Amino acid sequence: MFGWFRRLAASSPDIPDALWALARERVRLLDRLDDDELARLRAVVARFLASRNLLGVQGLELDDAMRVIIAAQASLPLLHLPFEWLGHWHDVVVYPGEFRVRRTHHDSDTQVVTEWEDDLAGEAWESGPIILSWADIERDLEAPFEGFNVVIHEIAHKIDMAGGASDGMPPIRDRAVRRRWRLVMQSAFDELNRLLDEEQETPIDPYAAEAPDEFFATVSEYYFSAPKVLEAALPDVHAEFTRFYRGGY
Ligand SMILES: [Zn+2]
Missing domain, CATH: 3.40.390.10 (Collagenase (Catalytic Domain))
Structure with missing residues (x-):
């Protein structure tokens, strides 16, 4: 965890100006917000970062810019909702690209167990972590207005579960x-x-x-x-x- 994120948890949370400016620039979805909404979002982003553990895996090192970019998108659906609707979970696990998961299905009628593998851009576990692919997040940043956003998708699952x-x-x-x-x-x-x-x-x-x-x-x-x-x-x-x-x- 980087220094200022740790401080964030302890003191009144805020996002440093330079990082917030970077989030504004990279996350084009924020262009649609007015000044009041941006100020409110900034506070939600700070709360998100103070309360969740963002963690790079498979060699991916998350820097402060990547964390704030993820948090800005994760916080957008929560802008006008109670923060508690995010639910009680802690980790955001970020892979460099799509990740492979093993699925199992047990059919109770036939007693047949089916197994297969999926490549995923994101996943939300019930009362567990959110898992994201950084490559897919970057693709959404490059083409922000096309109806796809993996971070929002997984956060929506969490709000649904709440x-x-x-x-x-x-x-x-x-x-x-x-x-x-x-x-x-x-x-x-x-x-x-x-x-x-x-x-x-x-x-x-x-x-x-x-x-x-x-x-x-x-x-x-x-x-x-x-x-x-x-x-x-x-x-x-x-x-x-x-x-x-x-x-x-
Ligand atoms: Zn889904």
């Missing part, structure tokens, strides 16, 4: 709003799957049709990096996400 299960239902308390959220998301999810079944093109990344939790995480990427695409493709979903991420629930 609502209980990883099921695409973030922590919304109002029962009527929850009901409406479920209806809007289910109908968009079903429509995406229908298009895929008919081998038609989908208006957003078909990965959103994998499962309700991937729908929430993938749509969150669009909400922050290509909101106009999302609004045109799924206007009802965009409206719900706007109320949610603007802290309106």
Whole structure:
């Protein structure tokens, strides 16, 4: 841990001006924020860095610039939400590139265990770490407005999990709003799957049709990096996400 990050945890947190300027320059998604939002984000970023352990692996050395770039993107979805919705976990593990994971599935009907390997850009464990690929983070920095952002995707999974299960239902308390959220998301999810079944093109990344939790995480990427695409493709979903991420629930 670098010196000022350690101090951050102990004293009133702030990000040094030069580092914040660098985050502003590299993370183009921040261009959309006004001065009040930027000031608020800076405080969330400081809190994120003070409360999480960012850790490079496989020879990747994280410097302060890389940490603040990751934290700025991780904090964007939390801008208007309670910080506690990030959940109780500690580590952000960063690989130099995509990482290979072994999957196992046990079918309880047939008793068959299937194993396979996946190459991933990011992963969020339930009550465990977030795992990221630095190469993919850099790709998002270079093409910031195209609907992809691996950091936001994994943070969205954490916010989803703060609502209980990883099921695409973030922590919304109002029962009527929850009901409406479920209806809007289910109908968009079903429509995406229908298009895929008919081998038609989908208006957003078909990965959103994998499962309700991937729908929430993938749509969150669009909400922050290509909101106009999302609004045109799924206007009802965009409206719900706007109320949610603007802290309106
Ligand atoms: Zn995911």
